[in-house]
Amino acid sequence: MTIKLYDYQQDLIERTRNAFRDGYKAPCIVSPCGSGKSIMIAEIARMTASNKKRVLFLVHRKELIDQIKNTFDFVGVDVNYVQFAMVQTIVKKLDKTPTPELIITDESHHGLAASYQKIYDYFSDVKRLGFTATPVRLNGDGLGGINDVLLEGVSVEWLIENERLAPYDYYAPKLMQQENLKIGHLKEFTKQSIDKEIETHKAIYGDVIKHYLKLAEGEQAIAYCHSLESSIKTAQAFNDAGIKAKHIDAKTNKNERDDIIQSFRDKEIKVLCNVDLIGEGFDVPDCSTVIMLRPTKSLSLYIQQSMRGMRYKPGKRSIIIDHVANVTTFGLPDMSRQWSLNSKKKANFEMETPVKTCNECFGTYAGIDRKCPYCGYEQPIEVKETVYEEVDQDLEKVDKFEMKLNFKKPEDCKDLKELQELGKSLGYKSGWAWVQAKRLGIR
Numbered sequence: 001m002t003i004k005l006y007d008y009q010q011d012l013i014e015r016t017r018n019a020f021r022d023g024y025k026a027p028c029i030v031s032p033c034g035s036g037k038s039i040m041i042a043e044i045a046r047m048t049a050s051n052k053k054r055v056l057f058l059v060h061r062k063e064l065i066d067q068i069k070n071t072f073d074f075v076g077v078d079v080n081y082v083q084f085a086m087v088q089t090i091v092k093k094l095d096k097t098p099t100p101e102l103i104i105t106d107e108s109h110h111g112l113a114a115s116y117q118k119i120y121d122y123f124s125d126v127k128r129l130g131f132t133a134t135p136v137r138l139n140g141d142g143l144g145g146i147n148d149v150l151l152e153g154v155s156v157e158w159l160i161e162n163e164r165l166a167p168y169d170y171y172a173p174k175l176m177q178q179e180n181l182k183i184g185h186l187k188e189f190t191k192q193s194i195d196k197e198i199e200t201h202k203a204i205y206g207d208v209i210k211h212y213l214k215l216a217e218g219e220q221a222i223a224y225c226h227s228l229e230s231s232i233k234t235a236q237a238f239n240d241a242g243i244k245a246k247h248i249d250a251k252t253n254k255n256e257r258d259d260i261i262q263s264f265r266d267k268e269i270k271v272l273c274n275v276d277l278i279g280e281g282f283d284v285p286d287c288s289t290v291i292m293l294r295p296t297k298s299l300s301l302y303i304q305q306s307m308r309g310m311r312y313k314p315g316k317r318s319i320i321i322d323h324v325a326n327v328t329t330f331g332l333p334d335m336s337r338q339w340s341l342n343s344k345k346k347a348n349f350e351m352e353t354p355v356k357t358c359n360e361c362f363g364t365y366a367g368i369d370r371k372c373p374y375c376g377y378e379q380p381i382e383v384k385e386t387v388y389e390e391v392d393q394d395l396e397k398v399d400k401f402e403m404k405l406n407f408k409k410p411e412d413c414k415d416l417k418e419l420q421e422l423g424k425s426l427g428y429k430s431g432w433a434w435v436q437a438k439r440l441g442i443r
Contacts, residue, residue: 008154015151024149028130031153033307034165042075049081053101057084060110091115094122108132111146134300144341156334165310168318170364209241216319221289223273224305235273245271295324306333410436
């Protein structure tokens with residue numbers, strides 16, 4: 001069948017075709033969550049297959065294949081010319097894989113992994129096309145190793161303004177100090193350090209219930225937890241409070257998982273708890289509320305999870321309750337980000353707009369306006385020259401310096417210049433940086 005694309009989707013497809021005509025071999029389309037990425041992929045595959053050219057479609061999770069097949073059928077792709085493949089499978093049988101004319105990689109930010117690169121190297125003469133909402137690796141690297149041009153689509157802000165995504169309210173109660181967390185070999189926070197930090201705040205589950213009832217009572221919510229045990233406990237806490245909740249994970253029996261998802265769709269279950277299962281490629285019914293109980297260093301994971309409740313419906317407003325201060329690391333979901341193909345030696349994304357949390361209603365918003373857009377409360381003029389101001393036991397003030405500096409304490413700084421910037425943000429005199437540099441052996 002023939003479908004009508006939105007103008008911004010058609011524009012991206014035309015720019016991709018022009019990029020190939022201009023000699024680029026591996027463009028990457030950057031388009032936000034909820035922008036109709038699957039439809040664009042399917043349309044490009046349809047045009048390629050209609051010319052009897054083979055397409056190799058690569059994913060890292062089976063669920064992505066199941067969903068994209070449905071979209072391909074809807075768009076009318078001739079799947080006789082399409083090979084759907086998990087990277088983990090095809091990398092083991094490259095010599096038995098027919099040579100394609102085009103390789104499409106979904107969630108292309110995974111493409112720097114060795115398995116992907118082995119496939120790309122094997123089919124080195126084949127054109128490639130990647131799709132992602134966040135073209136950056138967890139370690140900060142851009143995708144220059146696998147792509148030669150970024151083709152950026154419309155912004156999240158544009159999609160909200162033009163009723164393609166739902167607007168949102170963002171709340172950030174303070175239940176965790178991220179500086180206390182440790183980073184493991186995958187450059188993510190370790191489960192052990194998160195467990196220890198949560199144990200320090202024994203009221204975390206009670207606080208989760210309190211904030212849900214205050215901010216989103218009766219709404220369909222997805223809760224992202226840091227471990228399987230935490231997800232089970234969170235679901236139990238909701239049930240104990242009389243709010244129907246269920247936990248699911250990758251090992252949940254398929255029939256049981258389908259029953260739980262259907263109950264969530266029928267609104268019999270209000271809260272669905274998981275770790276990272278409900279993310280890229282996982283089909284779940286519409287919800288309005290996201291509860292973030294999992295601190296992360298991954299921008300991609302943050303964007304996927306925070307925007308899960310922003311699927312558009314007339315009159316809908318998503319509610320994001322960030323219990324772990326992820327907003328202080330990444331900013332708000334619709335903040336403008338400047339992407340680059342460069343490595344982490346140069347910034348891949350920058351957030352220039354400060355983020356504030358209202359002292360009165362806990363609403364989190366971008367800008368320097370003292371008047372809260374949620375409740376109208378006018379924030380008092382700050383008199384303390386600190387990066388963080390602890391408002392009370394539950395909340396954390398998010399200041400602009402927190403968004404622009406990647407270092408919070410002297411030990412995080414690698415040179416005198418960074419020490420000076422940190423000292424300035426903390427309101428210290430210029431001599432402080434020199435004292436710290438001497439103490440740390442920095443020249």
